[in-house]
Amino acid sequence: MGTINKNSDREWIKHRYVVASMCIVFVFSVLLLRLVYLQMIRGEEYRRLSMTNCVRLKSIKSSRGLIYDRNRILLVDNRPAFDLTIVLEDAKPLKQTLDHLAELTGDSCEDLTAIIEKEGGAAFYKPLVLKRDITRDLLAAIEAHQFDLPGIHIDIEPSRNYIHKKTAAHLIGYLGEINKDELDSGKFPNVRSGDSIGRYGVEKSFEADLQGKRGGHQLEVDVNGRVIKILKTVEPVSGNDLVMTIDLPLQQKAEGLLGENDGAVVALDPSNGDVLVMASSPSFDQNDFIGGISSKKWQVLRDDPGRPMNNKAIQAEYPPASTYKIITALAGLEEKVIDRNSTFFCPGFYKFGNRRYHCWSKYGHGTINVVDAIAQSCDVFFYQTGEKLGVDALAKYAQGSGLGRLTGIRLAHERPGLIPTSAWKKQRFKEPWQAGETLSISIGQGFNLVTPLQMAVFISAVGNNGTLYRPRLVKSVQDAKGQVIREIEPEITGGLPASKKNLAIVRQGLLEVVHGNRGTARQIRLPDVQIAGKTGTAQVFSRKAGEKFDNKKLKRTLQDHAWFVCYAPAQDPKIAIAVIIEHGEHGSSAAAPVAQELIHAYFGDPEVPTAVVEEDPAHVE
Known part of the structure; x- marks a missing residue:
């Protein structure tokens, strides 16, 4: 019995040995075949690869x-x-x-x-x-x-x-x-x-x-x-x-209207802050920067007195001139230093201390209320309103309306402008504020500085009844197939510090600027769309009170800047515009026609319904 078991064990071991040997032979055969393949068949190729580092x-x-x-x-x-x-x-x-x-x-x-x-x-x-x-x-x-x-x-x-x-x-x-x-x-x-x-x-x-x-x-x-x-x-x-958000045909129209003039045009959608147009002149060709701009071309851009590399819509700061009278009117109404029926007499100047502060109209405007003062841009009315308010009250309403601070647009190098206060002057110049300086800032001169974008945001808010929006540049981010990855929603940043009643009074004045018989921009009326706006003429160098100059005899670079801000249609605005023409002299003749042409191009269709003239807001509660 023991002998049989030993024989069985030997047979089992022998069988395992044979199987193991066959496996070893098989593995070595595979390795040998692989070696032959690599050396004999692919050897030349791999030799070439190893010698030339060609992967x-x-x-x-x-x-x-x-x-x-x-x-x-x-x-x-x-x-x-x-x-x-x-x-x-x-x-x-x-x-x-x-x-x-x-x-x-x-x-x-x-x-x-x-x-x-x-x-x-x-x-x-x-x-x-x-x-x-x-x-x-x-x-x-x-x-x-x-x-x-x-x-x-x-x-x-x-x-x-x-x-x-x-x-x-x-x-x-x-x-x-x-x-x-x-x-x-x-x-x-x-x-x-x-x-x-x-x-x-x-x-x-x-x-x-x-x-x-x-x-x-x-x-x-x-x-x-x-x-x-x-x-x-x-x-x-x-x-x-x-x-x-920009509208290419409208953008090209604005740039064409600026032509050879230095300046800027900004157009917004008052309902959401969309930037429809942002034109700055002179411009430059971005293709010159591809691969690096040449030294010669860069020198030309840098030495151009028109500053083509500056986006004047957000980087250039200008005195707001008479467009600031909208702020003065709102502040006066809110602080109750004037109301809809308050009047001042304008003989063509306002005597303050031993000085005369002149109105732009040599012969004056006579007895005038706030609506007519806005329409006719009477300096004397706003001198007296500003005097009653004081610099710090004016600053409160200007800053509350978005001036003197960044709009928040997603572009680098935006400038905040400047809204002066008595404390600011004390810190900046180590001097107290002078009462006569309040008269200057009341009509948008003096230390006041704004950007065209700020004025566009502000006039949009006036047009939409008080809502300030962050200017929006991009509506959405999409992938290469057109699928929306991210929507960029409109963003409200605040509201004008004014009641609906007082806004209605000011809006009536702005409507009369274009549609009143004595409005300063009455020449830009369109037959199918009512425009509400405000002209402005900004001095570019300091003048003594009462000092007069013949602008036509001044050098071009010393002539006044021309402003116009507006929205249309007057009752339900779809577009708000700010135009600045550097050294254009008069807002009514240089800047307002640009806005008129832009509004005409935007609506285009003559079937746009004519807005009804706003009700006199004297009785609006």
Whole structure:
């Protein structure tokens, strides 16, 4: 019995040994076959790969998001740009390669060498850009001589294209190359050295939305760096698109109306704060900044006395002139120093102390109430109203109406303007406030400073019965397929410090500016749309009280600025506008016609119903 068991054990061990041996033989056979395959069949290919380091990674730049106007008219897209690059590892012999390349590009070999040395050799295995956005003629020449140019490549990159040159340039903005400090900040995770980021306008404000994510190729290249095949690809992700609030045809109309004049036009939707127009003149071509603006072009822009690189809608600060009388009227009514029936006599001047403060009308306006004073822009009425109020009361209502502070628009470099107070002057000049200075600020002169955007926001609020909105530039952010990622809702920032009753009185005066028999802007009436507005003429240098000048004899740069602010239709406003024409002299003749043409273009259809003249608000409760 024991013998049988021993034989069985030996048989079992022998069987296991045979099976194990077969497995070992099989494994070694597979390894041998694999070795034969690698050495005999693929050996030459792998030998070539190991000798030439020809598996490389190449980054693929993503396309930046597109920008549309409110009606999805394309404003900014991307075009293919051809960049001339060199991989130093492959460009051997380097001197000979650069000599051949210099003959084609028209550069000297020394210039090309200087570009390489500027990079400090950091890009030995990576493409180094020698020239960006080369011409198609040079592209054809490079391609025709590619076998004489080892290591020289043409990379196709998406480049920004601003379709409508100089249109809304200050609003849309432009791009510029990222610098080392910005790269090191960690704020731009999808950007690398040599890439561009938004430098101005919505290109800067919405950089995170517009910037996409890079992709990449794993490439097999030959000994000269030429691509043999693509081994693997990770596709780039395009940036998101912006749908802006501006109306392109209206924007172009405003810019055309400004023409050669320096100044700005802002148009808003009073119901939500949408920026329909933001024009600043003179303008600039954003396409000049693609790939870096030349020193010569930058010098021209910098030396231009018209300051084309300033967005005058938000950066230029002007005395509000007679447009500020709206504030003085509201403050006087709210503080009860005047009412609808209060009158002052205007003989053409107001004597204060031993000085005469003149009205713009040499012969005066006679006995006049607040509605007529707004319509005829009587300085004497507002001198006396301001005197009764005092500087600090005026400042309270001006600041409560959004002046003297930022509007909150999503654009960099907005200026706050200035609304003076007695405390401000004491701190700034170490001098007390003088009563005569109150008369000047009551009519929008003196220390008062505002931006065109602030005045557009303010007149919008007057038109919509008191609601202040943050100006909105972008309605929505969408992906490349047009799916909405994020809606940007209108935002209320406050309300005018005035009752509906007093607003109605002021609105009646603004309507009479255009539709009254003696209104200062009566020449801009339209047959189908009623306009309510206010003219203004802002002095650009200090004058002694009562001092008169013949503006026609002054240098152009010393002539008055022309203002006009308005909304239309008067009873149910759909558009509010602020116009400033630098050195335009008179708001009624220089600025008001611009607003008139813009309103006519906006409504266009002659079937727009005529608004009914507002009821005299004397009895409005």
